[in-house]
Amino acid sequence: MRTSTGYLIQSLPGEVLAEVRRTGRDASGQPPQRRTAEGGEPLRCCLRDAGAGEPLLLFGYAPPLPAGPYREVGPVFAHDGDCPGPDHGPGYPAGWRGRPQVLRAYDRRGRIVGGRLHDGDEPEAVITELLADPAVDRLHSRNVVYGCFMFAVTRR
Template identity: 45%
Template sequence: MTTLRIEPIPADTCARLLRSDDAGRPPVLSTPAEGGAPLRCCLTRARPGEPVALVSYAPLRRWAAETGADPGPYDEQGPVFLHADPCDGPAPGWPDGLHTGSRVLRAYDRRGHILRGVPVEPAEARSRAEALLTDPEVAVVHVRALGFGCFFHAVRRA
């Protein structure tokens, strides 16, 4: 059994994204009365009336900068929600409350190239991510929405 490290968007990265996102644009701020936006800063869902920011985020690009990888054409960016103000980050463990729909787990190698994508339902996402990380070729797994492809969080070996 592999011990997992669940990685939200780090607080310092969130602070930068709230000034200018990875597409060079300012965040789109809103305060949805109904709440529910999946927040990538703390891996929870926004409460009703809680201010959120929608930004463009390039998770593989940031991971590559940290590790020295060169994802080349696998680099992509997409929309993610954050708290509009700094938060305390996530609670430890797998964020079950965040995963209410089908997901795809994308396994990347050390170069940042996609090795495989595995569609999963919420109940099996953690165990399937763990299984992917038993493969020594897999360096990081991204959890994404199956329907829209939006990044939720990364998973690595602890």
């Protein structure tokens, strides 16, 4: 998703979700779990919270990083059926404003080179500040409590 601020906010790639559905296996080789949303589960395919009753998949995902010791697999929720992707327009996911997040900064080798906890207010300022460091290649937004990957941020 393009923004006017010099970076891209990237949801779970559709091809990754299609592969999980096609093969019935996640990044760890395990079958995804089918769930019915209780409501509030953060959907990585469309960058919004699920509504109660939506059919979901819960599966292990390896966020975009080069192979190395900082690459990890963690749980993510996505729609169990077709999803058109984010519909909130360019920029930070509107429904996630005000939600505390951790932004982890990675270099081109995929090593952590910094990060920042933010309260969810004015996330663009935090993203811009972290990307101002030339050593930073990308950011991962992470859930504060569970540490789960939420979305990636890369330079345009």
